[in-house]
Amino acid sequence: MNFNATLIGQLIAFTVFVAFCMKYVWPPLIGAIEERQKKIADGLAASDKATKDLELAKSSATDQVREAKVQASQIIDQAKKRANQLVEEETQKGHAEREKIIAQGYAEVEAEKNRVKEDLRKQVGLLAIAGAQRILAREIDADAQKDIVAKLVQEL
Amino acid sequence: MASYDTTQEYINHHLTNAKMCTADGGIAFNKACADAGFWTLHVDTIGSSVLIGVCFLYFFWRIGKKATIGVPSKTQAFVEMIVEFVDDNVKSSFNGTSRLIAPLALTIFVWVLLMNLTDLIPVDLFPWIAGLIGQYAFGMDPKDVYLKIVPTTDINTTFALAIGVFILIIFYSLRVKGIKGFAKELTMQPLNHWVFIPFNLVIEIVTLLARPLSLSLRLFGNLYASELIFILIATIGYLQLPLHFAWAVFHILVLPLQAFIFMMLTIVYLSLACEEH
Numbered sequence: 258m259n260f261n262a263t264l265i266g267q268l269i270a271f272t273v274f275v276a277f278c279m280k281y282v283w284p285p286l287i288g289a290i291e292e293r294q295k296k297i298a299d300g301l302a303a304s305d306k307a308t309k310d311l312e313l314a315k316s317s318a319t320d321q322v323r324e325a326k327v328q329a330s331q332i333i334d335q336a337k338k339r340a341n342q343l344v345e346e347e348t349q350k351g352h353a354e355r356e357k358i359i360a361q362g363y364a365e366v367e368a369e370k371n372r373v374k375e376d377l378r379k380q381v382g383l384l385a386i387a388g389a390q391r392i393l394a395r396e397i398d399a400d401a402q403k404d405i406v407a408k409l410v411q412e413l
Numbered sequence: 414m415a416s417y418d419t420t421q422e423y424i425n426h427h428l429t430n431a432k433m434c435t436a437d438g439g440i441a442f443n444k445a446c447a448d449a450g451f452w453t454l455h456v457d458t459i460g461s462s463v464l465i466g467v468c469f470l471y472f473f474w475r476i477g478k479k480a481t482i483g484v485p486s487k488t489q490a491f492v493e494m495i496v497e498f499v500d501d502n503v504k505s506s507f508n509g510t511s512r513l514i515a516p517l518a519l520t521i522f523v524w525v526l527l528m529n530l531t532d533l534i535p536v537d538l539f540p541w542i543a544g545l546i547g548q549y550a551f552g553m554d555p556k557d558v559y560l561k562i563v564p565t566t567d568i569n570t571t572f573a574l575a576i577g578v579f580i581l582i583i584f585y586s587l588r589v590k591g592i593k594g595f596a597k598e599l600t601m602q603p604l605n606h607w608v609f610i611p612f613n614l615v616i617e618i619v620t621l622l623a624r625p626l627s628l629s630l631r632l633f634g635n636l637y638a639s640e641l642i643f644i645l646i647a648t649i650g651y652l653q654l655p656l657h658f659a660w661a662v663f664h665i666l667v668l669p670l671q672a673f674i675f676m677m678l679t680i681v682y683l684s685l686a687c688e689e690h
Contacts, residue, residue, distance in 0.1 A: 260569060263430075263455040267462065267564075267573030274466045274524060275577070279516035282470060285477035286496045287515070289489075292482040 382410045417556070420648050427536060427644045430455035430567060431543075431559045443559055455567055462564035465527045473523075495523065499676070506680045509589070509687035517581070517683075518676050521574065525632070526672035528564045532636060533661055533668070536643045565636040565671075568629070575629035578679050582624065585686040594689070624682050628675060635671050639664055 386406050417423040433456045434441055434449035446453050476492045485493060499519045507514055539562045544555030564570045586595045599617040600610045639660075646656045 260572070261451050261453040261455070263453070263458055263567065263569035264573050264576075266454060266459045267570050268576060270459070270463050270466060271573055271577045274470060275517050275520045277470055278473070278520045279513055282473045282477050283496070283516035283519060285480050286473070286493060287500060289480035289482050290493050290497055296482060
């Protein structure tokens with residue numbers, strides 16, 4: 258054990274080292290550590306919150322989907338009903354139209370028939386007259402029997 | 414050790430510090446300083462401890478300057494690990510608030526640890542290099558060139574640390590308790606009666622002085638003994654290799670432990686000094 262001035266030298270070195278460490282070494286290091294710890298804690302809290310939010314969003318989304326399904330089935334039901342109704346209406350309208358067209362057709366055919374009948378009558382009359390003319394030509398002048406022919410035509 | 418006449422001489426050589434003093438108006442070294450008394454410097458102790466301390470602080474300072482709060486580099490993570498280790502110990506053991514105590518603990522822990530770790534360097538390496546330099550550069554006998562690089566095997570180092578801590582103990586005691594409180598603590602404990610004041614005073618002063626004394630002697634004793642054993646092992650020929658290995662492995666535990674104990678006791682003593690009764 259020999260104590261000497263080395264003691265004083267070492268004491269000075271120790272003091273200077275501690276002072277330097279306290280002023281320039283410790284603060285930035287511990288500051289970085291503590292700030293990072295805070296950042297990590299904040300991050301963890303944020304992730305917890307996000308998880309909670311996600312759960313909430315999921316449950317609300319499920320609710321909305323269920324509601325939407327109910328609405329959709331309602332809409333489909335309504336649409337089916339309306340479609341049936343439309344089909345029914347159109348069918349009835351079609352029937353009515355058909356009846357009308359058929360009736361019109363009948364009327365036209367009837368009119369045509371009547372016209373043809375009239376034509377036929379005229380031609381049969383003329384034919385009869387022609388026949389009678391030829392018969393009578395041998396015997397009578399046609400003019401003398403004109404009134405009779407007219408009378409006949411009228412009777413037809 | 415071939416160049417030494419006796420084992421005794423070898424051991425003495427390896428346990429002697431390089432001295433420097435002023436003699437006859439000039440600077441003298443080693444054997445010329447035998448009569449210099451107190452005003453002698455152990456240049457090897459001061460040199461290696463200051464070099465180690467400067468390296469440690471420069472390294473930590475550089476990392477601290479570049480420290481990011483984002484993802485740290487591996488070096489920064491390593492430094493932060495040490496800082497956090499010290500900080501945890503300070504927080505768990507020190508009850509007061511002080512900006513000094515944590516940096517103090519960090520400096521003590523890392524500096525003492527690094528000084529202790531020089532104990533693991535082969536005992537002949539630096540004395541041999543110094544001997545060669547002395548012999549060829551200055552024409553000295555290598556046996557007259559001394560170099561003991563482990564600063565904590567020099568009692569001056571450990572006492573300097575302990576005295577620093579002791580001054581802080583007194584300072585904090587006075588600051589927290591005031592002169593009256595501190596005097597009361599020294600005189601009215603453990604037996605709270607005026608009759609026992611001399612008795613209390615003796616006990617408390619012994620307690621107070623035992624703290625730095627035990628701090629420094631524990632560290633010095635451990636390191637001096639381990640260094641001595643390293644040197645003894647080095648004297649026994651080739652058998653020293655496994656023995657050296659075993660002793661060095663053992664010191665992987667002992668050296669950090671001594672640094673840790675020094676730091677913890679410093680924190681605890683200062684915490685006690687800051688406690689109010």
